Amino acid sequence: MSLFNPIFNPLLPRMTPGGSSVDLPEDSKKFNSHSPDPQTITKIVITASVVGWFVFGIISILIINGNGRAGRWVPEWYLDSRGKMKHKLAVLGWWVFVVLFWPLLWVGYTVKKIVGGFTACFGKCRRRGEGLKKLNSKSSADEMGKAYDTAV
Structure with a gap:
């Protein structure tokens, strides 16, 4: 055929x-x-951007609430509430906020992690420095004690 x-x-x-x-x-x-034509390209790009924005917003909700007792969709604080209508509306508001403003949340989360990493690093360096000072002062005191013992 x-x-x-x-x-x-x-x-x-x-x-x-x-x-x-x-x-x-x-x-x-x-x-x-x-x-x-350019109008068609604009329609496609806008549609893909909006869909991508919502997908990353939903992914952000799942990651932020990922390790909670309530699973991935409900924030921890909702479990401690009585489940009244105002609490349900607060959860809905939380979802809307995260879906719309996820880039700001991720910038804040990234800055928090970077600052926390530097703080932990400097804290370790400070503790090591204090430990070295104690060690040096102990060893110098021991040497002074040995010198004192030998002089007497």
């Missing part, structure tokens, strides 16, 4: 690259074009 068979003639425009069916509306043909 050949593709040029009369049975396949209605499908032929759909099978060719960039081809489309005759009964498609003019607006949908823009998406099938090899070089869509």
Whole structure:
């Protein structure tokens, strides 16, 4: 069988690259074009950006609430509440806030981790320095004691 068979003639425009069916509306043909116009590109980019924003917002909710007693969807503080309507609305508000403002939350989280890492590093260095000072003062006192013992 050949593709040029009369049975396949209605499908032929759909099978060719960039081809489309005759009964498609003019607006949908823009998406099938090899070089869509700027308005079509803008529609695609905006749609992908909005979908990506919501996906990363949902991922942020799951990560932020990830280790809680209530699972991944409910914050810890909701378990301590009585589950009244105001608490349910607060959880809904939390979800909306995280979905809309997740970049700000991640910037704050990253800054917190960096500052915490530097603080821990400097704390270890300070403790090591204090330990070395104690060790040096102990060893110098021991040497002074030995010198005193030998002098007497």
